[in-house]
Amino acid sequence: MRDATGTTERRRAILEGAARVIARRGVRGLRVADLAAEAGVSTALIYYHFKDRPGVLRHALAFIGDRADRYTATGDEAAAPPADPRELLERTLLLEFQDLPEVRENSTAWGELRAHTVFDPELRAELAAAGAAWAAEVADLLGAACPGAPAPAVTGAAERLTALLEGLSVRWLSGLLPLWHARDLMLAGVRAEIAQLGSGHSAEFD
Amino acid sequence: MRDATGTTERRRAILEGAARVIARRGVRGLRVADLAAEAGVSTALIYYHFKDRPGVLRHALAFIGDRADRYTATGDEAAAPPADPRELLERTLLLEFQDLPEVRENSTAWGELRAHTVFDPELRAELAAAGAAWAAEVADLLGAACPGAPAPAVTGAAERLTALLEGLSVRWLSGLLPLWHARDLMLAGVRAEIAQLGSGHSAEFD
DNA sequence: GTCTATAAAGCGATAGAC
DNA sequence: GTCTATCGCTTTATAGAC
Known part of the structure; x- marks a missing residue:
């Protein structure tokens, strides 16, 4: 079977x-x-x-x-009503900051995979593909939240947010940052990026 | 001897x-x-x-x-003139993104230390101390760059920037992100945080 | 497909000579 | 202080019965 x-x-x-x-x-x-x-x-x-x-x-x-x-993916069908794009983005990113066994397992393994790839390129291709897909998903949500923003700026912001997420995640998992603090910092990061995208200056170029 | x-x-x-x-x-x-x-x-x-x-x-x-x-520390005596606070901050953060053996060794070891602490808390205390000192240094530079900003907002921004730095660093070290791209993303992150601090809204609270 | 038993290799650590 | 030689535990991996 x-x-x-x-x-x-x-x-x-x-x-x-x-x-x-x-x-x-x-x-x-x-x-x-x-x-x-x-x-x-x-x-x-x-x-x-x-x-x-x-x-x-x-x-x-x-x-x-x-x-x-x-x-x-189950963010779609589950829980709350349609909600505005920014809230959807925040909710998606915060999914990684939950003290549930499955989330811990996934985050831990993901961090391990990254750390391991520094020394052994064998898994690099899979990691790159998964990371790109994840960044693209964040970029989509971010683009929806900031309709007027230029695409390259949105892409850059999404890359930063996923990198920030992992930096915060490893701090949480290693006991250096309480969960609530990691969540707050993540949310503030989202808001800073959205503010920057909304302000009309590209964050990517001078 | x-x-x-x-x-x-x-x-x-x-x-x-x-x-x-x-x-x-x-x-x-x-x-x-x-x-x-x-x-x-x-x-x-x-x-x-x-x-x-x-x-x-x-x-x-x-x-x-x-x-x-x-x-x-040698950022003080070396190289260029006094420079404004923002540039000093940027230069300090970019020190971690150089393709030199010593920098690679330091960044790699630091990332390893973090990753290792997820599974073995033995070195957690040292890691916390070093991380806090580093975040405080970044917060000082950031505070100098944004004189009017409230202290908690500056602290939060510094925590995000150090987390972002490590997230980008591990991507660079594992070959997933070219060095120049990591540097660009880091700089853009600094600018987004500074813009947010300068705008008068705290990024930390609604 | 699943087990028990064991070979083979890897690795941390020590003894003892110099 | 430094080396050679080796011990003993741990871990990967395989052989062979069921």
Whole structure:
């Protein structure tokens, strides 16, 4: 029995365990034996399904990326009324600042993926693609919030907001910044960028 | 023979090697044997000088932190004329975006330290202290650039700028963002924050 | 597909000579 | 202070039974 992504249930259980172990110990702290214990299987089964440790990592990070897409996308159908574009943007960005296991797992894994790519370019392509998609989504929302702003300025602002988000996220996850403070700083950052875009000067060029 | 910091030359050579290895493989990728090869000494000598692997890491990170202070501080005496506060701020922040071995080593180690603290709080205190000092320095420069701005708004803007800097830095170091683009985005971020501070609205509160 | 058992390698750390 | 040699634990990965 396979689900939509072609993943058997056993494989899925292992990948869910991997997400939990990565959130707890990091990508580089993941031990195959720990993962086996977490998922309630033998180490041999993990090698059977994923070939080797890098294989586990690749699939786990893809799995985590899919999950993130899903909870990002459900902003549409869920909760509150249409709302204005700015509020929609703020709500989307704040989705990353919630003290829920799934959000922590995704954010932690994402940060790990970035940090790991500094030393090992192997996953760079996937990271670039996912990051570009995410920045484009933010740019769309931002463009809707600032109808008159020139496109390059909007793109730049979106890149800054996603970079800011990750800078704040790692501070929160490492216990250096309380969650509420991270959220406040994120919101203020959005407002500063929107004000700049609305003022008619491009933030990108002199 | 000891230098000003009480470090023998041999110890210093090992720590410089550690900075290089950390820049190449990360804090968690540092192997004592690799470091020994890099520094041209035996592994035993490393244990003789630094007791164990965490000891190497502690001293290496302190060493790297000192070096960073030094090149941050030399902005005063060096190069160009007094310059206005905004330009001084911009120059200070852009110091972190240079393709020089020492800067790469420092930025890489700093990012590693942050990422590592997500999973191991052991170094959290040092990280918090260094981060707070850095944010305060940025806040001072920012305050000088925006004389009328309320202190809490300046503090918040400084926190965002340091978070943005690290978010951009990791993208640069992982090869996802060309250096010039990271620099442009950083400058635009500074300008957006300054514009917001100058406009009279606090970015921190509604 | 899944397990138990184990080989093989990696790595931190120490002993002891010089 | 510095080296060579090695110990012992941890971790990846495979063999082979079921």
